[in-house]
Amino acid sequence: MDFELRESNEQEEFRVWFRAWLEENIPKDMDIPPDGRILSDDAQAKLKGFRLKLGSKGWLAPSWPVALGGGGMDASLGEVIRDECSKLNLPTIGNNLRWVPAMMVWGTPAQKKEYIPPALRGETVTWQMFSETASGSDIASTATSAVRDGSDWLLSGRKAFITGRTVDPDYLCTLAVTDHDRPRRLNLGVFMIKASLPGISIVTQSLLTGSERHVYLDNVRIPTGCLIGDPYQGWEIVQTIIEGERGGQFFRGTEE
Structure with missing residues (x-):
């Protein structure tokens, strides 16, 4: 019995396309240490700029609704984005957004408007x-x-x-x-x-x-x-x- 997980054609094509997009858009000289150390001011500035690029496409929260600033994508494509960013040791996906589901459930309409869209666009951490x-x-x-x-x-x-x-x-x-x-x-x-x-x-x-x-x-x-x-x-x-x-x-x- 074959239990190997295989990507769909859509996932494979998107992975190739997204990998090429990363090569063009990631700052070439951005030094991100692999051991959890705090980024330098220069690396932080470059990473924030890169997060804005991801956020402008909804890729910081790929499967979240577009109206909130997410990508509105199928979850499997979002997993491709996270996987490719992880390969490059980019701390860009997820960690700064884990509070968002609670804000959607418990926040007031004014709070949701104030906090969620800027976070998903990469404007705030x-x-x-x-x-x-x-x-x-x-x-x-x-x-x-x-x-x-x-x-x-x-x-x-x-x-x-x-x-x-x-x-x-x-x-x-x-x-x-x-x-x-x-x-x-x-x-x-x-x-x-x-x-x-x-x-x-x-x-x-x-x-x-x-x-x-x-x-x-x-x-x-x-x-x-x-x-x-x-x-x-x-x-x-x-x-x-x-x-x-x-x-x-x-x-x-x-x-x-």
Whole structure:
């Protein structure tokens, strides 16, 4: 019995065409280290320019709806794009967009319009900040706090093991405790924070396996419109993101 996976003629033809497109459009002197280290400023600038080219064609999220900035393509062709980019060690697909399915489910119409299309066009980069050094994979034990202050929130804490950290961020998708008196998992909120706000410090730590980024939040003031869902839906929002990561739903996209 033959279990070999074979590409369709459409996939084979698209692979040849896309490989040629990459050869013409990828910056020739862009140095991307293979070990997870942070890119130099020059490499980041070139990679951002290349992401804009991919995003203009919807190729950062090939199977997502065109109306959102995706490619509207068959999932199998999107897999060709990711495969060819992976062969060239291009950190361009997926890592900075894993929050998008949750925004589609839990975000307001205004939030979806503000955050999703620019991300899929390659214009913005978002880091996903759930983990902390003291809690590891137990995100319910997060210590980062969000305290109401009038119509705003004040966020304080430290995040590590960040998804999408290769390129400097425009936004930080951040999990925080919104009420320390509520039970675990029922006291979490998720916020989209502009990375340029006062009180945010990003530190690079060199490790044997590469580089890690730590983000420090010191009474960062954000408007309530940055909260995704309600103040206690953070656990459900994180589950939506993880379901997409582990189940592959991000790569296939969703239909509205």
